[in-house]
Amino acid sequence: MTDKGKILCVLFLVIATLASAQKQDNSLWHTVSDSVQRLEGQGWENIGFNRLPDKAENSVRDAVWNLSSNSAGLGVRFETDADTIIVQYEVGGGLAMEHMPATGVSGVDLYVKNGKDWLWARGERVFNDTIRYTFELNALSKGIHEHQLLFPLYNNIKTLQVGVKGGSSFRFLPPRPEKPVVVYGTSIAQGACASRPGMAWTNILSRKLDYPVVNLGFSGNGRLEPEVIDLINEIDASVFVLDCLPNLSPNEKRTKEEIQKRIRESVLSLRKKHPQTPILLVQHAGYSDGPVDTSRKKVYETLNSWMTESFDALKRDGFEKMYLLTKAEIGLSNDAFVDGTHPTDLGMAQYAAAYEKILEPLVRQ
Amino acid sequence: MTDKGKILCVLFLVIATLASAQKQDNSLWHTVSDSVQRLEGQGWENIGFNRLPDKAENSVRDAVWNLSSNSAGLGVRFETDADTIIVQYEVGGGLAMEHMPATGVSGVDLYVKNGKDWLWARGERVFNDTIRYTFELNALSKGIHEHQLLFPLYNNIKTLQVGVKGGSSFRFLPPRPEKPVVVYGTSIAQGACASRPGMAWTNILSRKLDYPVVNLGFSGNGRLEPEVIDLINEIDASVFVLDCLPNLSPNEKRTKEEIQKRIRESVLSLRKKHPQTPILLVQHAGYSDGPVDTSRKKVYETLNSWMTESFDALKRDGFEKMYLLTKAEIGLSNDAFVDGTHPTDLGMAQYAAAYEKILEPLVRQ
Numbered sequence: 001m002t003d004k005g006k007i008l009c010v011l012f013l014v015i016a017t018l019a020s021a022q023k024q025d026n027s028l029w030h031t032v033s034d035s036v037q038r039l040e041g042q043g044w045e046n047i048g049f050n051r052l053p054d055k056a057e058n059s060v061r062d063a064v065w066n067l068s069s070n071s072a073g074l075g076v077r078f079e080t081d082a083d084t085i086i087v088q089y090e091v092g093g094g095l096a097m098e099h100m101p102a103t104g105v106s107g108v109d110l111y112v113k114n115g116k117d118w119l120w121a122r123g124e125r126v127f128n129d130t131i132r133y134t135f136e137l138n139a140l141s142k143g144i145h146e147h148q149l150l151f152p153l154y155n156n157i158k159t160l161q162v163g164v165k166g167g168s169s170f171r172f173l174p175p176r177p178e179k180p181v182v183v184y185g186t187s188i189a190q191g192a193c194a195s196r197p198g199m200a201w202t203n204i205l206s207r208k209l210d211y212p213v214v215n216l217g218f219s220g221n222g223r224l225e226p227e228v229i230d231l232i233n234e235i236d237a238s239v240f241v242l243d244c245l246p247n248l249s250p251n252e253k254r255t256k257e258e259i260q261k262r263i264r265e266s267v268l269s270l271r272k273k274h275p276q277t278p279i280l281l282v283q284h285a286g287y288s289d290g291p292v293d294t295s296r297k298k299v300y301e302t303l304n305s306w307m308t309e310s311f312d313a314l315k316r317d318g319f320e321k322m323y324l325l326t327k328a329e330i331g332l333s334n335d336a337f338v339d340g341t342h343p344t345d346l347g348m349a350q351y352a353a354a355y356e357k358i359l360e361p362l363v364r365q
Numbered sequence: 366m367t368d369k370g371k372i373l374c375v376l377f378l379v380i381a382t383l384a385s386a387q388k389q390d391n392s393l394w395h396t397v398s399d400s401v402q403r404l405e406g407q408g409w410e411n412i413g414f415n416r417l418p419d420k421a422e423n424s425v426r427d428a429v430w431n432l433s434s435n436s437a438g439l440g441v442r443f444e445t446d447a448d449t450i451i452v453q454y455e456v457g458g459g460l461a462m463e464h465m466p467a468t469g470v471s472g473v474d475l476y477v478k479n480g481k482d483w484l485w486a487r488g489e490r491v492f493n494d495t496i497r498y499t500f501e502l503n504a505l506s507k508g509i510h511e512h513q514l515l516f517p518l519y520n521n522i523k524t525l526q527v528g529v530k531g532g533s534s535f536r537f538l539p540p541r542p543e544k545p546v547v548v549y550g551t552s553i554a555q556g557a558c559a560s561r562p563g564m565a566w567t568n569i570l571s572r573k574l575d576y577p578v579v580n581l582g583f584s585g586n587g588r589l590e591p592e593v594i595d596l597i598n599e600i601d602a603s604v605f606v607l608d609c610l611p612n613l614s615p616n617e618k619r620t621k622e623e624i625q626k627r628i629r630e631s632v633l634s635l636r637k638k639h640p641q642t643p644i645l646l647v648q649h650a651g652y653s654d655g656p657v658d659t660s661r662k663k664v665y666e667t668l669n670s671w672m673t674e675s676f677d678a679l680k681r682d683g684f685e686k687m688y689l690l691t692k693a694e695i696g697l698s699n700d701a702f703v704d705g706t707h708p709t710d711l712g713m714a715q716y717a718a719a720y721e722k723i724l725e726p727l728v729r730q
């Protein structure tokens with residue numbers, strides 16, 4: 001390279017660096033992990049983007065531990081007067097599933113509070129190594145607004161930043177102080193197969209009740225295990241929800257005796273530490289192909305009869321503040337599922353409505 | 366290779382061929398293109414898996430022609446007494462989109478008639494070079510049942526076979542004889558972003574009305590163009606539906622005058638050839654982020670006011686059997702979309718309900 005060439009080359013690099021710096025300067029980036037000790041929907045402090053505390057790695061099965069790094073039900077609130085908001089983040093897992101799009105598995109959702117309503121904001125999204133959503137909210141009144149950012153349902157966040165233009169106000173908000181509804185469940189509770197995070201039923205419920213919900217749904221692994229119940233028992237909940245039947249299909253080991261033992265011991269354990277906290281047991285919501293497939297119909301009918309027996313026995317034994325949400329009350333329609341097992345946004349809306357009805361009076365008491 | 370080696374090699378090939386033949390023999394394969402002249406939801410005969418006739422290639426824009434090979438709204442009916450049904454097919458396009466899963470873009474849906482109800486059947490699916498769904502329907506009463514197989518919403522089928530066990534009865538059914546509802550629309554009519562084919566609003570509507578619907582939704586390209594209207598005009602429809610506003614966002618060329626001209630000329634053309642056929646004009650259903658984004662709100666509000674003016678002018682000019690479906694009547698909820706523009710299954714159910722209400726009396730007359 002000639003000297004002239006070298007000088008041009010250096011000059012180009014300087015200009016490129018300046019341009020890049022200027023581009024960065026144009027937005028002020030706020031990194032969640034620098035600023036937030038506890039996320040919305042998190043049961044413990046200082047656990048990053050996880051849903052279980054570090055110590056759980058030694059007590060729960062690997063599958064549960066790995067799934068606990070999926071950011072289902074997690075999010076962060078912030079307030080800003082910016083009308084352009086950028087969210088950029090990196091994830092560790094696959095972007096999509098065959099029956100659940102990337103926007104649900106790996107996307108984020110932003111809602112903004114306008115009076116009493118939470119309005120949904122559209123993000124222009126780019127799914128590259130860094131995922132980036134750019135939100136325009138220019139119709140809101142001038143001034144500071146509260147925002148709620150919901151994280152991916154089936155991916156794990158490595159790092160996440162929220163950017164606003166220089167000169168805008170910005171601060172992350174601490175999670176709400178109310179005692180959360182704590183949900184221990186399966187893939188359905190985790191959010192399969194919502195089209196975007198805001199449509200997981202736990203997140204719909206949180207909006208409807210305007211109340212925090214801790215999502216401990218573990219896809220394929222919500223099994224009423226004592227080591228998970230022990231962890232849940234550490235949370236000062238407003239209600240404990242046990243919605244695990246879809247991961248407890250009867251087999252040689254999962255006999256009637258075994259399933260009923262898990263239900264009863266879960267309740268005993270929670271009740272011992274939280275004598276006054278309502279506990280909601282939930283039936284299997286069914287498979288939409290039950291009417292055409294005998295074996296599949298038998299699974300949920302069997303589990304639901306066992307659950308009803310367990311619930312009745314607990315009531316007979318004098319347990320109070322016990323509630324049961326039945327398949328009929330959940331009332332999923334024939335077309336509410338994508339694959340017979342996992343609800344779509346239509347099914348999620350139906351799930352959330354049923355939960356809201358039974359939980360609304362319980363969280364307010 | 367030694368002689369012994371050669372003999373062993375030939376022997377292996379013979380055994381492999383026999384084994385393969387036996388596997389094939391176990392199912393009898395019925396190839397749609399061998400047996401069916403016109404699919405359900407198709408406006409013309411002998412056009413393969415396309416939605417427009419061959420001649421359209423010379424008249425419509427390339428984008429419309431290419432999209433017409435997407436099998437949205439197409440399907441086939443058959444009757445069989447088999448309780449295991451396999452559907453295998455090859456497709457030509459990408460399997461999924463970021464905001465729409467493979468099950469919707471490239472999957473199939475099977476419904477089976479049980480009395481008056483269409484029950485949904487679950488397929489165990491494999492997305493490989495050949496896509497295969499295996500359905501078990503062992504809870505139905507013995508005997509022959511009618512089935513409805515719905516094709517992918519955003520992919521094009523190269524070849525498709527339905528397999529049943531040897532000894533089972535099987536025959537493809539001709540499409541229903543009723544005059545179809547013909548829908549000219551956009552990506553939303555084509556089916557974005559339903560989680561599976563059965564949840565596109567045109568397919569929900571077809572089930573609800575128990576009536577054929579021809580889906581001429583062209584993603585991004587439903588623009589009330591005269592060359593497409595000319596083709597639609599060839600179909601002996603029960604109702605013509607024009608739901609194109611979401612692809613007609615105002616710009617320099619798409620002035621008020623131009624949009625209103627397209628609406629009026631589309632109606633004039635259809636009315637000239639079909640003086641008695643009801644024509645349904647449809648407003649833009651809105652964007653769920655309208656309340657936070659001024660420019661997006663302006664798009665649908667502007668288009669809808671232009672549409673109302675056009676509709677009122679047509680009525681004033683004495684056109685009869687003209688109907689308008691308004692944004693308010695479609696009534697999509699704030700959470701009915703995946704990206705602010707395209708409805709999820711929740712939005713699709715709401716769309717279909719609005720269409721059913723206005724179309725039910727029209728198709729029966």
